[in-house]
Amino acid sequence: MKHFFKHAELDTDAIAFSLGVDRAGKPCVHMVYTPTSSAVQMVTAPAVTMWPRCTGDGNFGTMWGPNEVTKAKFTLDLTDNLINGAPNAEFDSFKATLDCIDDRLLDFVTENQLKILGRKNLTKEEVKMLQIRTVRPKYDKISGALNGHSVNFSTSKFAWDGMGGKFARKITICDHLGQTVPNGAVCPGDVVAATAYANQVYTGVGGDKFGIHWGFQDVSVLCQRANLEEKPQVDAFTSNDWAFSKPYVETVSEVNNYHEQFSAA
Numbered sequence: 001m002k003h004f005f006k007h008a009e010l011d012t013d014a015i016a017f018s019l020g021v022d023r024a025g026k027p028c029v030h031m032v033y034t035p036t037s038s039a040v041q042m043v044t045a046p047a048v049t050m051w052p053r054c055t056g057d058g059n060f061g062t063m064w065g066p067n068e069v070t071k072a073k074f075t076l077d078l079t080d081n082l083i084n085g086a087p088n089a090e091f092d093s094f095k096a097t098l099d100c101i102d103d104r105l106l107d108f109v110t111e112n113q114l115k116i117l118g119r120k121n122l123t124k125e126e127v128k129m130l131q132i133r134t135v136r137p138k139y140d141k142i143s144g145a146l147n148g149h150s151v152n153f154s155t156s157k158f159a160w161d162g163m164g165g166k167f168a169r170k171i172t173i174c175d176h177l178g179q180t181v182p183n184g185a186v187c188p189g190d191v192v193a194a195t196a197y198a199n200q201v202y203t204g205v206g207g208d209k210f211g212i213h214w215g216f217q218d219v220s221v222l223c224q225r226a227n228l229e230e231k232p233q234v235d236a237f238t239s240n241d242w243a244f245s246k247p248y249v250e251t252v253s254e255v256n257n258y259h260e261q262f263s264a265a
Helices: 089-111 113-117 124-128 254-264
Strands: 015-021 027-033 041-043 073-079 135-139 146-156 158-160 166-168 172-174 191-205 209-223
Touching: 015 089, 027 089, 027 113, 027 191, 073 089, 073 191, 073 209, 089 113, 089 124, 089 135, 089 146, 089 209, 146 191
Parallel strands: 146 209, 172 209
Antiparallel strands: 015 027, 041 191, 073 146, 135 146, 158 166, 191 209
């Protein structure tokens, strides 16, 4: 049974990397959390998700998904978007933890670059250019300015059953108290937290790219988008005072009035 530490309690200095070989005899990197001799597992910070695919067939049939359902993945992104108009301070701590783990991997790959990357004499900064970092920056499409960060998780919808076949699995959706929600859904704009784990250290992507693939197992919907606070006012309009301005009055549709009058008759 997996034990998920709160991200702030995870001792990143206790994460160890080692070299091994895969079934094809190629070098691979093992990653282990030494206090428990297990995968690196944590409960993420609460964050706003914008592109979740946590139920059904996951990302199957989407613009970025596969054309075969057997290759479908459940996906979840966590962003540092504002929550109720305030910065998400815990995301900064979460980002620091993930950055520290990435830095430890960077040190290990730099020291073993010949076996892992087939390169030699690269500086740490040059190796870092080949690393796909866990926390990715988001840039404004028009200005190019940095406007936030995001972390992506994915888990295969189908898993090996140990007998040569596969079985479909589900992501557990629960409420803010951890109680499972039957037929629960994760929607864009919800504030969520997840149980995440380092699934593998991948190498050779795109030729010589490397990084950590993070999976997830459960999602807690801490606050649905519809329950988040609305803006009390929009400051851009508060200084305007047009002569024709009038207080807003909620109007009743004339079509509804028509139906009510004739249905009563």
